[in-house]
Amino acid sequence: MIVGIIGATGYAGVELLRLLAQHPHVTGIHLASVSFEGEFIEQVYPHFLKKISLLLQKPEAVIADSDLVFASLPAGIAEDYAQACVAHKKPFIDLSADFRFGTDEETYTAWYGKPFRYMELHTESVYGLPELNRELIRNAPIIGNPGCYPTGASLAAFPAIAQGLAGTGTIIVDSASGVTGAGREPGRAYHFPECSDSMSPYKVGCHRHTPEISRNLSAMAGRAVPVIFTPHLVPMNRGILSTVYIPLADPVPVKGLLRPSAPAVTETTDEIRALYTAFYRDEPFVRVLPAPLTAATNRVRASNFCDISVHLDPAGSTLIVISAIDNMVKGAAGQAIENMNIRLGFEETTALDMIPAYF
Amino acid sequence: MIVGIIGATGYAGVELLRLLAQHPHVTGIHLASVSFEGEFIEQVYPHFLKKISLLLQKPEAVIADSDLVFASLPAGIAEDYAQACVAHKKPFIDLSADFRFGTDEETYTAWYGKPFRYMELHTESVYGLPELNRELIRNAPIIGNPGCYPTGASLAAFPAIAQGLAGTGTIIVDSASGVTGAGREPGRAYHFPECSDSMSPYKVGCHRHTPEISRNLSAMAGRAVPVIFTPHLVPMNRGILSTVYIPLADPVPVKGLLRPSAPAVTETTDEIRALYTAFYRDEPFVRVLPAPLTAATNRVRASNFCDISVHLDPAGSTLIVISAIDNMVKGAAGQAIENMNIRLGFEETTALDMIPAYF
Amino acid sequence: MIVGIIGATGYAGVELLRLLAQHPHVTGIHLASVSFEGEFIEQVYPHFLKKISLLLQKPEAVIADSDLVFASLPAGIAEDYAQACVAHKKPFIDLSADFRFGTDEETYTAWYGKPFRYMELHTESVYGLPELNRELIRNAPIIGNPGCYPTGASLAAFPAIAQGLAGTGTIIVDSASGVTGAGREPGRAYHFPECSDSMSPYKVGCHRHTPEISRNLSAMAGRAVPVIFTPHLVPMNRGILSTVYIPLADPVPVKGLLRPSAPAVTETTDEIRALYTAFYRDEPFVRVLPAPLTAATNRVRASNFCDISVHLDPAGSTLIVISAIDNMVKGAAGQAIENMNIRLGFEETTALDMIPAYF
Amino acid sequence: MIVGIIGATGYAGVELLRLLAQHPHVTGIHLASVSFEGEFIEQVYPHFLKKISLLLQKPEAVIADSDLVFASLPAGIAEDYAQACVAHKKPFIDLSADFRFGTDEETYTAWYGKPFRYMELHTESVYGLPELNRELIRNAPIIGNPGCYPTGASLAAFPAIAQGLAGTGTIIVDSASGVTGAGREPGRAYHFPECSDSMSPYKVGCHRHTPEISRNLSAMAGRAVPVIFTPHLVPMNRGILSTVYIPLADPVPVKGLLRPSAPAVTETTDEIRALYTAFYRDEPFVRVLPAPLTAATNRVRASNFCDISVHLDPAGSTLIVISAIDNMVKGAAGQAIENMNIRLGFEETTALDMIPAYF
DSSP: OEEEEESTTSHHHHHHHHHHTTOTTOOEEEEEOSTTTTSBHHHHOGGGTTTOOOBEEOHHHHHHHOSEEEEOOOTTOOHHHHHHHHHTTOOEEEOSSTTSSTTOHHHHHHHHSOOOSOHHHHHHEEEOOHHHHHHHHTTOSEEEOOOHHHHHHHHHHHHHHHTTOBOSSOEEEEEEEOGGGGOSSOOGGGBHHHHTTOOEEOSTTTOTHHHHHHHHHHHHHTSOOOEEEEEEEOSSSSOEEEEEEEEBSSOOOOTTOOOTTSOSOOHHHHHHHHHHHHHTTTOSSEEEOOTTOOOOGGGTTTSSOEEEEEEEOTTSSEEEEEEEEOTTIIIIIHHHHHHHHHHHTOOTTTTOOOOOOOO | OEEEEESTTSHHHHHHHHHHTTOTTOOEEEEEOSTTTTSBHHHHOGGGTTTOOOBEEOHHHHHHHOSEEEEOOOTTOOHHHHHHHHHTTOOEEEOSSTTSSTTOHHHHHHHHSOOOSOHHHHHHEEEOOHHHHHHHHTTOSEEEOOOHHHHHHHHHHHHHHHTTOBOSSOEEEEEEEOGGGGOSSOOGGGBHHHHTTOOEEOSTTTOTHHHHHHHHHHHHHTSOOOEEEEEEEOSOSSOEEEEEEEEBSSOOOOTTOOOTTSOSOOHHHHHHHHHHHHHTTTOSSEEEOOTTOOOOGGGTTTSSOEEEEEEEOTTSSEEEEEEEEOTTIIIIIHHHHHHHHHHHTOOTTTTOOOOOOOO | OEEEEESTTSHHHHHHHHHHTTOTTOOEEEEEOSTTTTSBHHHHOGGGTTTOOOBEEOHHHHHHHOSEEEEOOOTTOOHHHHHHHHHTTOOEEEOSSTTSSTTOHHHHHHHHSOOOSOHHHHHHEEEOOHHHHHHHHTTOSEEEOOOHHHHHHHHHHHHHHHTTOBOSSOEEEEEEEOGGGGOSSOOGGGBHHHHTTOOEEOSTTTOTHHHHHHHHHHHHHTSOOOEEEEEEEOSSSSOEEEEEEEEBSSOOOOTTOOOTTSOSOOHHHHHHHHHHHHHTTTOSSEEEOOTTOOOOGGGTTTSSOEEEEEEEOTTSSEEEEEEEEOTTIIIIIHHHHHHHHHHHTOOTTTTOOOOOOOO | OEEEEESTTSHHHHHHHHHHTTOTTOOEEEEEOSTTTTSBHHHHOGGGTTTOOOBEEOHHHHHHHOSEEEEOOOTTOOHHHHHHHHHTTOOEEEOSSTTSSTTOHHHHHHHHSOOOSOHHHHHHEEEOOHHHHHHHHTTOSEEEOOOHHHHHHHHHHHHHHHTTOBOSSOEEEEEEEOGGGGOSSOOGGGBHHHHTTOOEEOSTTTOTHHHHHHHHHHHHHTSOOOEEEEEEEOSSSSOEEEEEEEEBSSOOOOTTOOOTTSOSOOHHHHHHHHHHHHHTTTOSSEEEOOTTOOOOGGGGTTSSOEEEEEEEOTTSSEEEEEEEEOTTIIIIIHHHHHHHHHHHTOOTTTTOOOOOOOO
């Protein structure tokens, strides 16, 4: 099994390489990079020394020599590579947004500013969130790997929606990301003295992951689910924490609440948590945490887990679900490999069964 | 003007001392500490060497020798000191929660687990948020200094409520704090390897600042305002960022929106920002940021400013207001000195006109 | 192959468990903890949920049921466990300082304040630095796993000493460690607000790793090598960077130096680097970096590598060697597993061939 | 007193502005910036909003309208501005390296790669380290403000040299800096994900501050003092910690040493510390710390202090002196204002008497 990575020198590409190098069914890896073509990956990233020495090639060469191709590129340029892969019946897993919207060109264009060039490719593509689309992924020629924020947000809200807890009100997703989420290119906002020891929101009300989250929740609900999404930048390398506010369909009497400041362990919360646990019972990478734990990013660091904790507003009107993922793993490279495993019939956890590096 | 600090070796006490030492009208300072009585402050905190050398005394001695007294203690023990100060007509500014609820013993007891011991003291106390109660503070014998989270959250929501923008729906306050907010005592959650490079929520749905926020917003609204509040811990020393979701009374058509992913600078947002700017026109410490800036904690670091940025959900149903404060300054010691300045008739910005230390 | 870990809830114990769980020849693991006996490891460290569920037992039970035992305990209490293991012919790998000094009780007692209780155990013990003692480790009943600082410092200095470059002057080791090096117990010095965004030395001139470094270098030199060692605490989780100043036996003319501020790539440095590279040619975990790279802790993060860069004072009198390790891996748990692999005849890199997590 | 800042939008320029704005004798400030000419400073740095609103002008206009001029520019371009100031008898304080070497063009050129253009300017310039040259500064037309590393290193070594403790051996300066030291321009090395949670040396053996340190120590010694200097980058915003190894002229018997691992409080260390304390008795900004304190950067944060702790190798051959400064204050802007105060006859501590922001 030989795999190719186009866009190998971005952070997601590098994480793909780190994880794929330890995949027992991957016998060869080819890398492509526009910026560093002709160099070796260990020259660009010397932490690969003594482990990996691979030439950075042209995308065409990588596609020609690989059985499956990952692309980790900015939005708007994956279609040609997808086309080439489909033509040669090579599965194509795209980490950009280009294949996350199925045939909904209108939404894609509204948020990403570009039209689809080959609509037929989108017809064949599948949104690669295994917890939502596992069966479709098994045969998809093109898999659109989910965005980092949408992964954590969707997994937090799915059970409440699927089980009828969620009302029709707007779901608010308040998220925070580590700085690797901004990619490898230096910029003022990611210059250490400008972002360390500080917290800041960005793209409030207008981040491109908003329609992707809404699309996922709507798919689960079978109706349009309005979403407000606010991302924040926090001074850490990896991790996304999402705090998701879900208005309940019917406000519930909160049983077992001694007083509002007591630990939020009530019978009602226990019941909802049980629903969540049941919903994800067979999912290898989702952990619904027992009370009184709350999800935190360090407990999933460098793993493919999504941790979820379930809480309830004392007034009984809003469910508060917290999810934590590693943005580079479940939020990008790990989930892409999960999709590869499903697509190729490997055990889904292959090369992804890392224990989190808590510290 | 001689001032006393009871609880001088906690972080808020130390910040009070740092700021008061540069106050031109403060001619003497007395310190009390239970934990370190008999030692000198510069032994406990050697960064004061060559600047301040003061003995840590008993609270009684400090009260006796001071013209005004600050107390920075855990909840539930300020009443006796307040009583002593009132008896000798010395203004008392309490940084704990004990005098933040007026005569509403029921709420205080529900959340803090203790009854009031001297109701008459609470009758005389004023909640020391200058932007809300400036005139009452001028003559208050006891001032209950606001909590850190309630300060940032309330200032973010006040204009929307006061000007009728806010509907009757629940206001969601999603906040993140630096670790100094947890105080000086080491604990597992604040052990560097357990909280650095990570983000985690805590006390979801049950943090004691919830009723204080609700009380403030209700006071502004003239009706009960339901609030959901979720605090998070982020790996930074200082700062609180609050993202406040305010359902609008009437969904507004968003004028000037080119497309949803465009920078959120619309005519409608401009109009709302103008209302905010007008509301705080005469406030020395609130800065409503011009578009397209978003509030961030590093821009208020080590200052008494509260920065506010105003955003709008593209659907036009929810106002998203971000506020940033330094939790040790506007969120604690700075605001306490602001209250002192008001109470004693000094210029309100005296000793508080620091330019933020952006880096 | 069933292994036991005594002291399983300290950071080194937890890292051992994380790595051993992925060791193909380890079929069972037993854990002991004094502090948490009777609990499950995933209760103490919930990041193990869905991955590992193991009861924390008494040390005696762990020894009885294991084929090889690791102990990760404070200095001064390993001898009894070692005795029990030796009696049952079970290899014992101790991560404390207790078996790092061979039979040199005098040095151990001078620095650790305790005598040896069973000298015969020390006679049989081997200092487990594979690059120094690989052959002895193969048959050792007791292996004293090296300290974190001594590992990085010794590997930096060995080639210069072995190849006669080093003179007889004092070797200065200036090191900096991440905060996990301080262990799991919270304390003021490791409280986030007291150590983040700051750098501080500690135990200047009196850190217990000084005699261990000196002993290692002396063993390589065949004479007493005087060492000065200064550790520092830096705000990062993992990693030790050591800057080692080695006075040259004979000052060398620095060939190829264009001007002092030019990049320190000279012919002379190249020659010395070649000697270093040759010295470690067959070592799987030591990487002598090509010019102009300098060792940095993020390039070895979460790996068992020791990166080394070689530099030269422009005056030609002092060799400056930088080494970087992950203090929890090559500096503790990883090296302990390396010792296990050697002792049991496994491939030395088994379960230790991780690619560093650069970001 | 109207002052000008050329290079006002770099970090040192911004820190100058922050501090000068609170200087009681500064009645006006003019700013120049090449990159942002025509904009207002609060547009470039919005943390100045509501505090400072100043147009960024051309350097010539700033010089014309100011009584004293600071320049904070890259090396090699200050001479023209200096010339203009000298011509109009306006004191010129340069924060670059251009006036740090007196008339020693050879050293400057060897390390900075450029010749002097106006030697006569250098004849008139004074190196602005007040602890070394206070009297000369009082009348200097041009003051070369010291480099950040040389300030901390020199203050650490001066007393040992002046009092004859130091031998003729090479003095090793091992330093670590926060990332603001790299300036405002983003770059890969300062991109948050590449430098957070990591430590790395840079320019080993070839940093341009080496000759400046050597020059200072030689001036104090009255002979050439060889220096090896190694800078490191650590994940913090501000601060420089220098660990300085000074070979003693005569190895001393260490009196009072109970055992090597005991706290390094010996009679001999006390004696040396007393010499240090005496040396700096009248210096307002140098604090020789009492035992057993060690210098740390957080205790001088945002202040003009240089903290020094004195330690002794147990073998009695090497003095280990630690110094800590804030690189932006005593290491740059603070010291520049100190020079201004001296030059203009103000109290030296004016606008510089901040208590450190320990957390």
